[in-house]
Structures are given as C-alpha cells and as structure tokens.
Amino acid sequence: MKRGERLHALSEMLRRSGAQGCTADRLASEFGVSVRTIKRDLDALENSGAPIWSRPGPGGGYGLAARSSLPPVSLTPAQAVALLAAVSAAPDAPYADLASAGIRKILDVLDPRTRKKADELARRVWVNTEPVPTRAVRSAIEEAMADQYVVRIQYSSRNGDKTTRDVEPVIFASTNGRWYLIGWCQLRNEMRWFLVTRIEQASVTRMRCTGHSIQEIGIPPAAAKSVHSAGE
Incomplete structure (x- = not known):
C-alpha cells in the first residue's frame, strides 16, 4: 500500500474507532508496518490538519475527532448491501481494500434508519471465499500496475515449483x-498469466515498464469488458 493510501485508510480507521481510539501497536499490525512508521504517519496527518488526539498510559491510544468528511448520501438499504456484497465476494480483486474503505465511508454517513435496515439485510447475505x-x-502488485513499475514476484506454479520473476504488469x-495478473515476464520473455493467489511475495522495483500494450495479450472473449465499459 502506498503511503498516501495508508494515510487515508489510517484516518478512516481512527475515525471509526470513536472515543475508544486505537493503540499504535494495533495500527502497526493492521497495516503491516512498524510502530515507528505509524507514529510518523500520525504526525503527518496531524500536520495536514487532521484533528488527531492521543491518550497516554494503559488503555490509551490515538483517535480522530468525530466529523463527517462526506455530505449526506442517499442510498436504499438494498443498494448499500449490494456494495457490501460485491466487495465481500471478491476480496482478491484489485484495489479491494480501497473499495472496502470507500464503502465504509458511505455507510458511516447514512441516516440511522437506513443504516439499521442495511445492517439487518446484510446479515441475510453470506459469502464464502478462498483465502x-x-x-x-496485493499492495505491491496494485502499486506496480497503477504506476507502471516492474514488480518482482515469487510465484508458485500448479505443481509447486517456485520461481522469482520480474513482471511488467499490463x-x-x-x-x-479467479483474478490474474497478466504481464510481460522477463524470465520467460513473453506475456504470461499469473494467478494472484499463487503470488507468495511481491515487491515493486524502481524499473519502469517498457510499454507492452493490452493488444499483445490477444483478443479477449466476446463477453469480456473493462470495468470502465461495464459501468456505461
């Protein structure tokens, strides 16, 4: 997760924690970084004007003064649950963490009656997903795709063989x-499909992609479309 995205998610987590707040240890564990990094992030948020409070000692922690950052949102309970179901059913989808954070922001500013009905309906929608x-x-491959940097992955094949590859995400x-990362594999010198659940490690390099295009992947199935065209 890029720092800007982490700062946004951090502020949302602090806001949802309410008067109870969160400890630095819990925040560090949630975002997979050190306590020192979390404290630097908290300082950055405070310097940007975020109303962060801190409470020292046992039971202490950090929090964000309650205030809405969104105008009133008009959704029906079914619309709210549709958003929850879509993200919950596809936790391995690209940018699913950001989508989940965005949906929580929307739910937080629903009127109490709608929120209550949405909560009741949500209990009637179950999902069972793969790990x-x-x-x-996920953060590494998402960042590499968004910024078009080469990503270094450790990949486990169907028969269990492990390889380290530099991939230009397309x-x-x-x-x-199932979700796949499709990109130019510098190890095999060709376009390859990588099942996201088989990527065991990933890190973003500082090497820029060389410009392989979507057209190199081939002709997509007739039913395939981008999420951009899906909303049109």
Missing part, C-alpha cells in the same frame, strides 16, 4: 471467479 494473498502482496483480469 486471499497478504496485504503486502492488466488485471478475472475469469471463472
């Missing part, structure tokens, strides 16, 4: 309920 890659893996694709 997802770690936050560190697209994320979902088919048959």
